[in-house]
Amino acid sequence: MFTGIVKGLGEIVEQQSAGGDTRLTIDIGDTDLGPIAIGDSIAVSGVCLTATEIEGRRFAADVSKETLALTTLGDQKIGSKINLEAPLRAGEPLGGHMVAGHVDGLGVLEEMVADARSWRLVFSVPKKLAHYVAPKGSVAVDGISLTVNEVSGRRFGVNIIPHTMSHTTLGARRIGDRVNIEIDVIARYLARISGHE
Template sequence: MFTGIVEELGEIVRLTEGAGDSAVIAVRGPLVTSDAGHGDSIAVNGVCLTVIDNEGGVFTADVMGETLRRSSLGALAVGSQVNLERAAALNSRLGGHLVQGHVDGVARIIAREPADQWEVVRFSLPAELAKYVVEKGSITVDGVSLTVMDVTADSFAVGMIPATSKLTVLGSKAIGDPVNLEVDVIAKYVEKMLGSRNV
């Protein structure tokens, strides 16, 4: 479980394609690797990955084909910057919202509008996820916990403060770039529970 509060910007230092449709990635992240051991979870652009090795501030993780198909990790290259967050500890503050690190879909940036001291960024919204996105609700974009400002049938907008732009990959992404989306898991559970009732 994560909070959507990015701890540091990491860098992809190695990508190795596996047999079939898998891959192994190596990510430099001195902060998140400082206490990471084999089997620990680290979110990479919002995707929960399991540490298989950690040496010299670089951790490696296996990425299966399902993850490559359902996220933007397959578009990464050596040198790409990524958002990194360690799994939340039960005794820590929950600064963002409950994030699982399970990507629901990929969106694209469709507009960036500068405002006074902040920026409005609009993203495409996959049709199958639209019902889970509400104004003033939480959404995770590339592992960043954000509040939805506005939502339409096929897009949503968030307000990005300078700290978010500076400290995450969202600040450097351009119109057309892909981003990982994770909707609020509570909405999905509510839907399932209500769907099983005879109303």
């Protein structure tokens, strides 16, 4: 379980094909993820991956063909920057919202407008996800916990403060870019219970 509070940026430094899957090697740079052990989960731009090798400030993770097809990890190249978060540990504060690292679908950045010192971003999501997104609810975009400002059909808007723009991949996003979307787990279960899936 994660919180959507990105700890820093990493960089993909190696990609190896392995029987249709891919092994990514990620350099975490100066990001503080705490102690990492083989078998630990790490959120990589919102995708929960398992560390299979660790060497210094780098870790490797195997990414399945399905994950490559259904997330933006399939778009990444050597040199791509990615958001990093270690899993929530017992006793740590829940700073964002409950994030599983299980991407529900891909969204698209539709608008990006300066709003005082912040930025107002508008994303579109697939129709099957739209009814899970609610004003003042939570959504994870590339693993970043965000509060939804407004919703209109398949589009929702958020405000991004300067710190988030400079410390996550959102600062490098452009109109038309695809992003990983994870809907709020509580919204998912409420929809299931109420029969509105």
